[in-house]
Amino acid sequence: DADVTQTPRNRITKTGKRIMLECSQTKGHDRMYWYRQDPGLGLRLIYYSFDVKDINKGEISDGYSVSRQAQAKFSLSLESAIPNQTALYFCATSGGAGIHEQYFGPGTRLTVT
Amino acid sequence: DAKTTQPPSMDCAEGRAANLPCNHSTISGNEYVYWYRQIHSQGPQYIIHGLKNNETNEMASLIITEDRKSSTLILPHATLRDTAVYYCIVRVPYTGTASKLTFGTGTRLQVTL
Numbered sequence: 001d002a003d004v005t006q007t008p009r010n011r012i013t014k015t016g017k018r019i020m021l022e023c024s025q026t027k028g029h030d031r032m033y034w035y036r037q038d039p040g041l042g043l044r045l046i047y048y049s050f051d052v053k054d055i056n057k058g059e060i061s062d063g064y065s066v067s068r069q070a071q072a073k074f075s076l077s078l079e080s081a082i083p084n085q086t087a088l089y090f091c092a093t094s095g096g097a098g099i100h101e102q103y104f105g106p107g108t109r110l111t112v113t
Numbered sequence: 114d115a116k117t118t119q120p121p122s123m124d125c126a127e128g129r130a131a132n133l134p135c136n137h138s139t140i141s142g143n144e145y146v147y148w149y150r151q152i153h154s155q156g157p158q159y160i161i162h163g164l165k166n167n168e169t170n171e172m173a174s175l176i177i178t179e180d181r182k183s184s185t186l187i188l189p190h191a192t193l194r195d196t197a198v199y200y201c202i203v204r205v206p207y208t209g210t211a212s213k214l215t216f217g218t219g220t221r222l223q224v225t226l
Contacts, residue, residue, distance in 0.1 A: 004156070035214075042216040043157070090156050092214075100145065100206050102214055104156030 003027045004105035006091050012111045013081050021076045021108050023091030031094045032074040033102070034058075034066060036087040043090070049074055081112040117201045122221040125195075131188040133220050135201030138182045143205050146177060148186045149216070150197040157200070157216070160186065191224045198222070 004025045013019050023032065034046040045058030047066040055066060063085060067075045078085055091105040118136040125131040137146065148160040161168055161175045163184070168175045174187040188195055200219040 042218070043214060045214075088154060092156075100147065100162045101159040102157075103159065106156050107154065109154070 002106065004091060004093055004103050006089075006105040006108050008108060009106065010109045012113065014113055015082055017081050019078045019081055019110070021078075021089055021091075021110070023074045023076070023105055025072050025091075025093045025103075025105075027093055027095075027103060028071070029093040029095050029103075030071065032068070033092040033094075034064075034074070034076045035090045035092065036060070036085075037090060037107075038087050046076065046089075078110075078112075081110075083112045086110060086112050117203055117217055119199070119201055119217065119220045121218065122223070124223050124225060125188075125191045127192055127224050127226055128190055131186075131191040131195065131222055131224070133186040133188075133199050133201075133222065134183065135186070136183045137201070137203045140181050140203050141205075144203050145206055146175065146181075146184045147202040147204065147214075148173070148175065149200045149202065149214070150195075151200070151216075151219075152194075152197040157214075160199075191222075193224050193226070196222060196224045 007022045030051045033048045035043045037043050044060050046060055046064050047058050049055050049068045052068050065077045089108045092102045094102045145162050145164050147162040149157045151157045161170055161173050163175045163177050177184045198219040198221050200216045
């Protein structure tokens with residue numbers, strides 16, 4: 001089974017709808033991240049969390065919110081989706097200080113029409 | 114994070130070694146070199162990292178020049194499944210605020226029969 005899972009894998013929604021993307025991990029890591037990827041723009045950080053009580057905005061948090069329900073779960077919400085939020089969304093995890101790798105989920109392809 | 118420069122694309126025959134270069138002439142003493150790859154639309158995958166010494170793991174080898182201004186990722190026996198975009202990242206492993214990854218444009222490696 002995958003260490004980092006994301007649901008749904010694909011989603012098409014309409015402008016103005018609320019949508020939640022979910023991420024779960026079995027690696028026991030404290031740190032979790034949400035990134036979006038757009039063609040030609042690389043990865044951009046939306047939110048990150050270093051533990052259940054720690055939530056931080058990333059580069060592009062406007063229009064998004066997150067919830068860290070447990071160490072293993074980190075959800076990303078689009079309160080009112082707009083077309084320019086169409087992108088590939090990745091969740092990632094990493095261990096504490098001194099741990100170098102980030103482990104990514106398979107991604108959610110979101111299309112807002 | 115230090116700026117990195119990678120060739121936009123490379124080809125490699127299956128079974129041969131793939132040598133992917135990265136220039137990072139402004140690297141600081143406490144910055145590590147990381148390599149990730151992304152197979153089309155899948156989540157990025159950590160490959161290897163190093164500070165000064167050459168490193169090897171089950172996936173690849175990392176050769177860092179003595180002045181640390183450049184490095185080479187070596188896939189010793191490339192297979193078709195190694196076709197991906199490879200990203201070289203130079204950064205400190207933990208900033209105290211975020212350990213976000215910033216991917217540049219990377220090198221698109223095409224492995225052919």
